[in-house]
Amino acid sequence: MSTAVSTARPRSISLDGKLRIAIGVLSVIGIGIGGYLTYTHYAGLHVLCLSSGGCETVQHSRYSKLGGIPVATLGLAGYIGILISLGIRGEAGRALGFALALVGFLFSMYLTYREAFTIHAYCQWCLGSATVMTLLAILTSVRMLRFEAAPAAPRKPVSRAERRRQMAGRR
Amino acid sequence: MASRTKQKEEARARRLAEERARAERARRDRRLRTVGAIVLGAIIVVAVLIVVSSGGKKGGLQTGTEASATATAVNGLLTGIPQSGATLGNPNAPVTMTYYGDYECPVCQVFTLQGGFPQLVQNDVRQGKVKVVYKSFCTATCNGPGKSVFNTQQVAGLAAGKQNLFWQYTELFYHEQGQEDTGYVNENYLTGLAKQIPGLNLTTWQADRQDSSLATQVASDETDGHTIGVNGTPTLIFKGPKGQVAATQAVPSYAQLESAVKQVS
Numbered sequence: 001m002s003t004a005v006s007t008a009r010p011r012s013i014s015l016d017g018k019l020r021i022a023i024g025v026l027s028v029i030g031i032g033i034g035g036y037l038t039y040t041h042y043a044g045l046h047v048l049c050l051s052s053g054g055c056e057t058v059q060h061s062r063y064s065k066l067g068g069i070p071v072a073t074l075g076l077a078g079y080i081g082i083l084i085s086l087g088i089r090g091e092a093g094r095a096l097g098f099a100l101a102l103v104g105f106l107f108s109m110y111l112t113y114r115e116a117f118t119i120h121a122y123c124q125w126c127l128g129s130a131t132v133m134t135l136l137a138i139l140t141s142v143r144m145l146r147f148e149a150a151p152a153a154p155r156k157p158v159s160r161a162e163r164r165r166q167m168a169g170r171r
Numbered sequence: 172m173a174s175r176t177k178q179k180e181e182a183r184a185r186r187l188a189e190e191r192a193r194a195e196r197a198r199r200d201r202r203l204r205t206v207g208a209i210v211l212g213a214i215i216v217v218a219v220l221i222v223v224s225s226g227g228k229k230g231g232l233q234t235g236t237e238a239s240a241t242a243t244a245v246n247g248l249l250t251g252i253p254q255s256g257a258t259l260g261n262p263n264a265p266v267t268m269t270y271y272g273d274y275e276c277p278v279c280q281v282f283t284l285q286g287g288f289p290q291l292v293q294n295d296v297r298q299g300k301v302k303v304v305y306k307s308f309c310t311a312t313c314n315g316p317g318k319s320v321f322n323t324q325q326v327a328g329l330a331a332g333k334q335n336l337f338w339q340y341t342e343l344f345y346h347e348q349g350q351e352d353t354g355y356v357n358e359n360y361l362t363g364l365a366k367q368i369p370g371l372n373l374t375t376w377q378a379d380r381q382d383s384s385l386a387t388q389v390a391s392d393e394t395d396g397h398t399i400g401v402n403g404t405p406t407l408i409f410k411g412p413k414g415q416v417a418a419t420q421a422v423p424s425y426a427q428l429e430s431a432v433k434q435v436s
Binding site: 057060091098120 | 202205206209210212213214216217220221223224277278281311314351352403420421
C-alpha cells in the first residue's frame with residue numbers, strides 16, 4: 001500500500017504534462033501561421049485567402065506593422081518564445097509562457113477589433129492566429145495557477161535515541 | 172505512558188499539518204502575486220503597443236516643398252491624359268475599369284499610390300486602351316465618427332471634375348490622406364487640396380461644390396455599388412467586349428490588373 005502511494009505521480013504533475021503537450025502543439029500551429037505570413041510578406045507573395053481580398057486588405061492596412069515590423073513576425077517571435085518557455089523548468093518557464101501568451105492574446109484582441117471596426121475586412125490567418133493565442137493564454141494561465149510542485153516527502157518519525165545520535169554527530 | 176506518547180504524536184501531526192498549510196498559503200500567495208504582476212505587465216506592454224500602432228505617420232495637408240513635390244508627381248502621372256468628370260482616359264477606350272472608392276479609405280490610398288494603379292495609368296490608360304471611372308462608395312468615412320463629411324469630400328472631387336481636374340484632386344487626396352477617425356477632413360483641408368492643383372479656378376470650384384447634381388451623383392454611385400454587391404473599397408470592375416470581371420485582390424498588382432484587362436478585351 002505504502003509502495004503504491006510512494007510511486008504514484010501527483011495528479012497535478014500529470015495535468016502539467018498534458019498542458020505542456022497542448023501548449024507545444026498550439027505553439028507549433030502558431031509558428032506555422034506566423035511563419036507563412038512573414039514569408040509571404042518578405043517574399044512579396046499574395047496570401048492565400050478564402051474571402052475576397054480580406055487578407056490583403058488587412059495586410060496592407062496601417063495596423064499590419066508595428067514600428068516597421070510586420071505584426072505577423074512579432075506573432076511568430078511570440079509563438080517561438082512560448083515554445084522555448086516549455087523547456088525552462090519551474091516557475092520561471094511557466095511565468096514566461098503565461099506572460100507571452102497574455103500579451104499575444106490582448107494584442108490579438110486589439111487587432112481583431114481593428115479588423116472589425118477600422119479596416120472592415122477579416123483575414124482568416126489573423127483570426128486563426130488570434131484563436132490559437134486565446135487558447136494558449138487559457139492553457140498557460142491554467143498551467144500557471146494549477147501547477148503544484150511535488151509535495152515534500154513527509155518527515156519520518158525519529159526516535160529519541162536516533163535524535164541523540166544525530167545531534168552527537170553534528171557536534 | 173502510552174497515552175502521553177499518543178498525545179505527543181498528535182501534537183506533532185497537528186504542528187506538521189499547520190506548517191504544511193502555512194507553506195501552502197505562502198506558495199499560493201506568492202503565485203497570485205506573480206500572476207497579478209504578469210497581468211499588470213502584459214496590460215502595460217499591450218497599451219504601449221497600441222499607442223505605437225495607432226501613432227506613426229499622421230499624414231494630412233502638405234505645405235511648402237513637400238506639397239510642390241506631390242503636385243509635380245501627380246501632374247507627371249496625369250498630364251496628357253483626357254479627363255471628363257470622374258472619368259480618366261480616352262472616352263472610347265475598349266475597356267472600362269470602374270473604381271469604387273472612398274477618399275478616406277487607407278486601402279484605396281495604397282492601391283492608388285502603391286498598387287498596380289499608377290502603372291495602369293502610365294501604360295494602358297495613357298495609350299487609350301483603358302479608361303477609369305471613379306464612383307464614390309462610403310466605407311472608412313462612414314465607419315468613423317465623421318461620416319457626415321463623406322458627401323462633402325466626394326463632391327469636392329467632383330467639383331474639380333467640372334474643370335476636368337477630378338483625378339488631380341483625387342490623387343492629391345490620397346497622397347495627403349490623414350489618419351483615420353481624426354476628423355482631418357474639414358473646409359481648410361478640402362480647400363487646401365484644391366489650391367494645390369495648377370490651373371484650377373478656385374472661385375468656380377467653390378461655386379460648383381454647391382451644385383446639387385454632384386451630391387446626387389455621389390448618392391447614385393453609392394446606390395449602384397449596393398446594387399451590384401460592392402461591400403468594400405477599393406472594388407474594381409473591368410468591363411470590355413468580352414464581358415465583365417471584378418478584381419479579386421484588394422490591392423492588385425499591375426500584372427493582376429493587366430490580366431483582368433486581357434480577360435475582357
